[in-house]
Amino acid sequence: MIGLLGLLAGLGLLIWLALRDVNIVFASVLCSLVVIATNALPLADSLSNSYAFGDLGAFTFAGRFFLLFAAGAIFGRLMGDSHAATSIAMALVRRLGAHRALWITVLSCALLTYGGVVVFVVIFAMYPLGLRLLKEADIPKRLFCGAAALGAGTFTLTALPGTPSIHNVIPTLKLGTDLFAGAGLGLFGGAVMLALGMFYLERERVKARAAGEGFVAGPNDVIPDLDAIQKDMPHWALALIPMIVVIGTILAPRLLELAGIGGSSAILQFANSQPVIWPSMALILASVIAVALFPAIRKGGLRLMGNGTQDAIMPLIATSAVIGFGGVVAQTSGFATFTSAVLGADLPPLLSVFTAASAVSGITGSSSGGLQIFMATLADPYLAKGIxxxxxxxxxxxxxxxxxSLPHCGAVIAMLTITQLTHKQAYKDVGVVTVIVPVVATLLTVGLAMIT
Incomplete structure (x- = not known):
């Protein structure tokens, strides 16, 4: 009983510290110590193995996925500094109108994340343009967080087939699937997420206008002068080429396989056997092409790539630290009791999968962390059930x-820090589009899978 209470106390403390903007790495270590002490786990082994270097350890995760994080951050830095991301967004403005700022933010973020840019980088890249759009349309800044979270942190990360996101890669390592697994289910679930999320955001925009709530810039906000960067901004069609290269490179092995071409090719075999390296190579190839295409970054391409690698460090370490906490939690008797209860529950198998994966991700405050723990501890029993x-x-x-995406989620904390908003000001909108909407969409997808 004490162990279970300690597990809940560790989780509660992690959420409390996150809400108070305490560094997530420090918080994860402190909360891991709480769990270790209350569950009488061996201190040295728990810190060096369960937290750091074990199968679910922080540094094991960081080492396994560093190249993917770095490649995504490099690509994002180049797309931002070349103004290619701005060009794509402005093309949407010209076609949809600035008054559709929320739609433009969602679609721009979705294009960038589906093209391989990591979430943290997308927020950095889109925020300056988002400020200008919000000011012109007089939309509250809190709704930018909701729109960016919907576009960058929901359907393009977990639902749409083919995305090179870490969330789509982790299952391939355990299950032997590829990035296009369950394509029909993913397209259905992604469409539901987009529809429900946009319905909520547009409803909130109308309510805010009726209540007289408009745009208010933060103390450190700098709204960009588009005229000043116009000369360096590539045409939107040219700006799309690196993103097309990413998706095309990832998609090529599957298309060739379906066409019966190159089945014995060493390159095709390599692509199918390397679910982390291949999308990383696609991102690196697209980065090289971006440097060649865009004059604004051509001279300083290597320096910007180095800066992009640096951009990956903190998101990777923050994610890894939360996974390390989950690695400690996975060693407790309370977690073993939870997994036994879920596996033994009288639920349809896919509904049981949803329950287990949701709970583990909620405990860790990380979708990638939850996925990693699920695949290591629960995938085999569910496969044995015939799924x-x-x-x-x-x-x-x-x-x-x-x-x-509960309040202790590292990505949520990073977004609020970048936008200079508090949980009280903006978390309601983020919570609706990143918690409630994906949960509803996933349950509907589970229902679809069960009847087909």
Whole structure:
């Protein structure tokens, strides 16, 4: 009983510290010590193995996925500094109108994340342009957080097939699937997320206008002068080429395989056997092409790539630290009791998968952390129940993207820090589009999978 209370206390403390902007790495270590002490786990082994270097350890995760994080951050830095991301967004402005700022933010973030840019970098890249759009349309800044979270942190990360996101890669390592697993289910779930999320955001925009709530800049906000960067901004069609290269490179092996071409090719075999390296190579190839295409970054391309690598460090360490906390939690008797209860519950298998993945992601405050723990501890029992690996891949990925976005989520904290808003000001909108909407969409997808 004390161990279970300690587990809950550690989780509660992690959320409390996150809400108070305490460094997530420090918070994860402190909360891990609480769990270790209350569950009488061996101190040295728990810190060096369970937290740091074990199968679910922080540094094991960081080492396994460093290249993917770095490649995504490099690509994002180049797309931002070349003004290619701004060009794509402004093309949407010209076609949709600045008054549709929320739609433009969602679609721009979605294009960038589906093209391989990591979430943290997308927020950095989109925020300056978002400020200008919000000011012109007189929309509260809190709704930018909701729109960016919907576009960058929901359907493009967990639902849409083919995305090179870490959330779509992790299941492939355990299940032997590819990035397009459960494509039909993913497209359905992604469409539901987008529809429900935009319905909520547009409703909130109308309510805010009726209440007289408009745009208020933060003390450190700098609204960019588009005229000043116009000469360096590539045409939107040219700006799309690196993103097309990313998706095309990832998609090529599957298309060739379906066409019966190059089945014995060493390159094709390599691509199918390297779910982390291949999308990383796609991002690096697209980065090189971006440097060649865009004059604004051509001279300083290597320096910007180095800066992009630096951009990846803190998101990777923050994510890894939360996973380390989850690695400690996974060693407790309370977690063993939870997994036994979920596996033994009288639920349809896919609904049980949703419950387990959602709970683990909620505990860790990280969809990638929840996925990692689920795949290491629960994937085999569910496969033994006869669940199709492709269905398991897609449902688990989508389920991990719901309760992960509770207030202690590192991505949520980073977004609020960047936008200079507090949980009290903006978390309601973020919570609706990143918790409630994905949960509803995943449950509907589970229902679809069960009747087809």
């Amino acid at each position: 199709d690996p492709e269905e398991l891949h897609r449902i688990v990925a989508m389920a991990s993207g719901g309760f992960d």
